[in-house]
Amino acid sequence: MEGWDPTTKSSLTQIPLLSTKAGPRDGAAWTQRLKEEYRSLIAYTSMNKSKDNDWFRISSNADGTRWTGKCWYVHNLLKYEFDLQFDIPVTYPSTAPEIELPQLDGKTQKMYRGGKICLTVHFKPLWAKNCPRFGIAHALCLGLAPWLAAEVPILVDSGMVKHKDDTASASES
Amino acid sequence: MESELKEMLIDLDTLKRSLPDPSLLASIDKMQSRVEHLTDLAKCAPARRSKVKDMSAEVVDSNPYSRLMALQRMGIVENYERIREFSVAIVGIGGVGSVAAEMLTRCGIGRLLLYDYDKVELANMNRLFFRPEQSYTLNITTLQGFETFTSSLKNKTFCPSKEGSGVDLVLSCVDNYEARMVVNQACNEMNQTWMESGVSEDAVSGHIQLLVPGETACFACAPPLVVASGVDERTLKREGVCAASLPTTMGYNALKDYFPTMEMKPNPQCSNTACLDRQKEYILAKPARDAAAAKAKKDEVSVPECPVHEDNEWNISVVDDSEPITADASSSDTLPEGLVRELPTADEFQKPCDPQEMIDSVDDLDELRKQLEALNAD
Numbered sequence: 001m002e003g004w005d006p007t008t009k010s011s012l013t014q015i016p017l018l019s020t021k022a023g024p025r026d027g028a029a030w031t032q033r034l035k036e037e038y039r040s041l042i043a044y045t046s047m048n049k050s051k052d053n054d055w056f057r058i059s060s061n062a063d064g065t066r067w068t069g070k071c072w073y074v075h076n077l078l079k080y081e082f083d084l085q086f087d088i089p090v091t092y093p094s095t096a097p098e099i100e101l102p103q104l105d106g107k108t109q110k111m112y113r114g115g116k117i118c119l120t121v122h123f124k125p126l127w128a129k130n131c132p133r134f135g136i137a138h139a140l141c142l143g144l145a146p147w148l149a150a151e152v153p154i155l156v157d158s159g160m161v162k163h164k165d166d167t168a169s170a171s172e173s
Numbered sequence: 174m175e176s177e178l179k180e181m182l183i184d185l186d187t188l189k190r191s192l193p194d195p196s197l198l199a200s201i202d203k204m205q206s207r208v209e210h211l212t213d214l215a216k217c218a219p220a221r222r223s224k225v226k227d228m229s230a231e232v233v234d235s236n237p238y239s240r241l242m243a244l245q246r247m248g249i250v251e252n253y254e255r256i257r258e259f260s261v262a263i264v265g266i267g268g269v270g271s272v273a274a275e276m277l278t279r280c281g282i283g284r285l286l287l288y289d290y291d292k293v294e295l296a297n298m299n300r301l302f303f304r305p306e307q308s309y310t311l312n313i314t315t316l317q318g319f320e321t322f323t324s325s326l327k328n329k330t331f332c333p334s335k336e337g338s339g340v341d342l343v344l345s346c347v348d349n350y351e352a353r354m355v356v357n358q359a360c361n362e363m364n365q366t367w368m369e370s371g372v373s374e375d376a377v378s379g380h381i382q383l384l385v386p387g388e389t390a391c392f393a394c395a396p397p398l399v400v401a402s403g404v405d406e407r408t409l410k411r412e413g414v415c416a417a418s419l420p421t422t423m424g425y426n427a428l429k430d431y432f433p434t435m436e437m438k439p440n441p442q443c444s445n446t447a448c449l450d451r452q453k454e455y456i457l458a459k460p461a462r463d464a465a466a467a468k469a470k471k472d473e474v475s476v477p478e479c480p481v482h483e484d485n486e487w488n489i490s491v492v493d494d495s496e497p498i499t500a501d502a503s504s505s506d507t508l509p510e511g512l513v514r515e516l517p518t519a520d521e522f523q524k525p526c527d528p529q530e531m532i533d534s535v536d537d538l539d540e541l542r543k544q545l546e547a548l549n550a551d
Contacts, residue, residue: 021444024316031538038541045548057549059542065316069549090319091354094393094444098314098351112349113291124350131444 004142007053011141014047016040021132023092024065033093034064037135044137055148056084056140064088067097067136073148075156078163084144096127097136099144107160108151117151119143178212228254228281241281260284260331262343264313264322264356268300269370270346275302284331286340288313288322290352313355323359343367357392360384361447364454377427387439387451394440394448433510 004012018036022029041058048054058069065088072081082104086097098116105115112118119127123143127134134142155161182205189201230242245253261277263270266289274285290312293301313322329339343365345356353369360367364386372379384391425432439452535541 025319035536035538035541038538038545039535042541042544042548045545049548059546059549087315089314089351089355090316091314091351091358095314095351095354 008141008145011044011047012138015044015137015141017133018093018135019132021093023090023094024063024088025090030064033132033135034060037064037137040135040137044141055145058084058136058140071101071140071144071148073152075153078156078165080152080156080161080163093132093135096124096134096143097139099139104151104155104161108155110147110151117144117147119147122146174215175212178208178215182208182212228257238281256281257283258332259341260286260339262286262288262326262340264288264343264345265347265352266301267297267346267348269372270344271301273344273346286325290314290318313359314351319355319359322355323363326359326363326365338363338365340365345369353392357384358445358447361386361391361445361451364451379425381425382437386448387453387455390437390439391443391445391448391451393445394443395437 016036016039018033018040020029020033020036022033024030026033045054045056048056055073056069056071058067060067066085067088068083068085070081071084072079074080082101084099084101086099088097089095096119098112099119100115101111101117102115104111105113110118119139123139123146126142127139130138152161156163185201185205185208189198189205192198192201225237228238228242229236230239230246232239232243241256242253244250260283263274263277263285266274266287270287270289274287277285288311290310292310311321312318326338326340326343329335331339335341343356343360345353345367347353347356348371356367356369359365366383366385369382369384369392370379382392383389439448439455441449441452443449443452535544
């Protein structure tokens with residue numbers, strides 16, 4: 001965990017760990033895992049809100065295999081919001097969810113096709129070492145959040161991503 | 174089709190002659206020339222060859238199998254025709270998969286199953302033989318995709334008498350860890366032998382691994398070094414781009430022409446439960462396997478050794494060029510030259526962590542979902 005900023009570290013320690021090693025094909029065990037996923041997501045979301053660091057919304061389909069929502073990042077006092085989605089892989093939790101930001105597909109090299117953000121270097125080794133204790137909340141905290149912090153400023157500064165007010169005014173003029 | 178076009182030409186001709194208005198003649202002429210062009214195109218289109226019933230060894234220009242069957246005639250392959258009874262599934266039709274598919278087709282393989290989740294793009298043209306509009310799409314890592322994948326592997330319409338799954342071999346030619354783990358999962362569950370492959374992004378090294386569930390290590394038994402040990406991947410991987418082929422830097426090194434091979438025993442602490450089941454079955458089947466091996470040895474002894482060819486006019490003999498085995502080859506603890514162990518051997522089972530006691534917490538999925546939605550709402 002060297003190299004992580006203290007805020008991320010302290011958030012991480014407060015996200016409840018999971019214990020059931022089960023994927024979407026494991027029936028009742030998966031339901032148990034889903035409950036743990038929800039508990040840790042609830043804890044993480046409430047903690048973010050209490051720290052005025054709210055940065056995502058997420059909810060799942062009925063069987064918990066597909067998750068969709070929004071995430072946002074504030075850069076130079078402007079809020080940039082993106083759609084967020086991923087499927088739970090059949091080999092979950094041995095393999096981490098591949099988080100997708102479809103609106104950014106093709107706009108950055110730090111992304112695989114289909115808008116899957118690159119988690120290979122900074123996140124996947126951590127996930128593998130902490131299986132099955134890490135869940136979706138951990139993937140957002142340690143996978144997506146640092147990615148947004150690294151990529152959004154570059155995307156905005158290079159003009160690849162425009163603020164929604166900018167694009168609206170540009171289309172009006 | 175040709176006769177239809179011919180009739181159309183006649184019709185157009187009749188129409189042209191019966192027309193009182195000469196101003197329309199030009200457009201009818203244009204139509205006629207178009208139909209003539211279509212007729213030419215129809216003539217060029219190759220007629221589909223019907224399946225050749227038997228693989229013949231006859232050396233004639235028209236026999237597509239004469240060169241392959243020559244291998245049988247020369248005693249290299251005992252029963253080459255049997256290749257048409259085999260079916261192979263190729264997962265990932267990229268640089269490796271498309272070449273494997275082409276070569277197997279050239280060899281006369283009976284049946285190929287091809288899987289890829291991606292679309293063919295112009296950027297793939299240096300290594301694919303498909304055009305962008307020809308695509309096979311199935312994402313095997315999703316729940317639904319996995320079910321389609323396994324049920325297609327189990328489909329036995331090609332060879333109903335075959336035991337086990339509907340394919341003889343699965344080739345994993347994918348470019349990422351997630352997909353490899355999915356192929357591993359499917360093959361462990363189905364007890365299906367498969368081969369794993371990978372090429373590094375600089376294209377000068379790669380690996381090949383044969384995986385026989387229960388008998389050799391599965392892909393989860395020995396996860397890639399970078400993932401297992403958390404070694405800083407930046408030391409292995411160039412900064413900047415997120416190219417796909419990742420933990421594939423081990424194995425063959427083309428720059429040094431260095432290709433170590435090793436046996437990997439299955440990991441008794443493997444995290445994959447299907448792998449552990451196959452390992453148990455393999456151990457249980459040991460007495461039967463030993464008996465079969467002993468019987469085969471006995472049979473071999475009972476057949477008196479005689480020269481394959483009666484006369485040897487040119488004194489041709491086969492020279493053994495395999496290197497003498499110095500170390501104890503049966504022990505998989507010995508590593509080939511040039512390899513060192515990076516990690517100490519584990520001596521403790523990782524105990525599954527006890528389910529956390531959450532006495533005062535909610536234990537109803539719907540209630541939890543409602544709580545999260547409430548948090549999402551504001």
